[in-house]
Amino acid sequence: MNQKQLLRFIKSKLRKEPDEVVIFRDGQYLTLKEVFESLDLTGYDLNVDLLDVHADKSTFHRFDKFNLKYNPCGQSRLREIFLKQDNLIQGRYIAEVTKQVLLDLEASKYQVWSFIVFQTLFGGDICSLEKDKRQFLFLVDRR
Numbered sequence: 402m403n404q405k406q407l408l409r410f411i412k413s414k415l416r417k418e419p420d421e422v423v424i425f426r427d428g429q430y431l432t433l434k435e436v437f438e439s440l441d442l443t444g445y446d447l448n449v450d451l452l453d454v455h456a457d458k459s460t461f462h463r464f465d466k467f468n469l470k471y472n473p474c475g476q477s478r479l480r481e482i483f484l485k486q487d488n489l490i491q492g493r494y495i496a497e498v499t500k501q502v503l504l505d506l507e508a509s510k511y512q513v514w515s516f517i518v519f520q521t522l523f524g525g526d527i528c529s530l531e532k533d534k535r536q537f538l539f540l541v542d543r544r
Contacts, residue, residue, distance in 0.1 A: 402502045404449045407473070410498045411452075411483060415444040423482045424489055433482070440476055 414421070419434035437443065452473050473479040486492030506512060 402498060404452055406502055406505070407483065407498065408447060408449055408452050410494075410501060411473070411479075412444045412447060414494065422489070423494075424478055426478060430489075436478060436482065440479075 414433060415437060420432050422430045423433050424431050424436060431439070473483060481488050482490070483494050483498070486495050
């Protein structure tokens with residue numbers, strides 16, 4: 402997935418599902434619209450430069466730098482909502498954006514690609530692997 406694909410997905414979710422409850426923060430449930438209001442952002446404000454989620458050579462081999470770089474708009478809550486699978490919405494957004502990326506690649510006539518799933522355990526338990534498998538099967542079944 403590239404920045405443009407993620408940006409398109411975020412904007413479409415803001416437009417189509419602003420009242421979706423997506424996160425529990427500071428003792429309250431927040432909708433997608435409320436999250437962006439708390440960040441003082443709208444869908445019109447978002448652009449690739451503001452999103453700022455691209456890899457450079459300083460991000461590899463260092464998970465702390467990698468994690469900081471992949472916070473959309475520098476906000477860990479947006480990473481939790483859109484790029485994580487263990488969240489309030491059970492990874493639905495990361496599954497949907499992955500599906501959209503795969504459909505885009507499938508539709509491109511002259512592009513060769515392969516889909517590789519990386520699993521990283523950060524002190525988690527083996528149950529997270531089972532969750533990943535269920536999410537991937539959900540993604541494939543909905544195709």
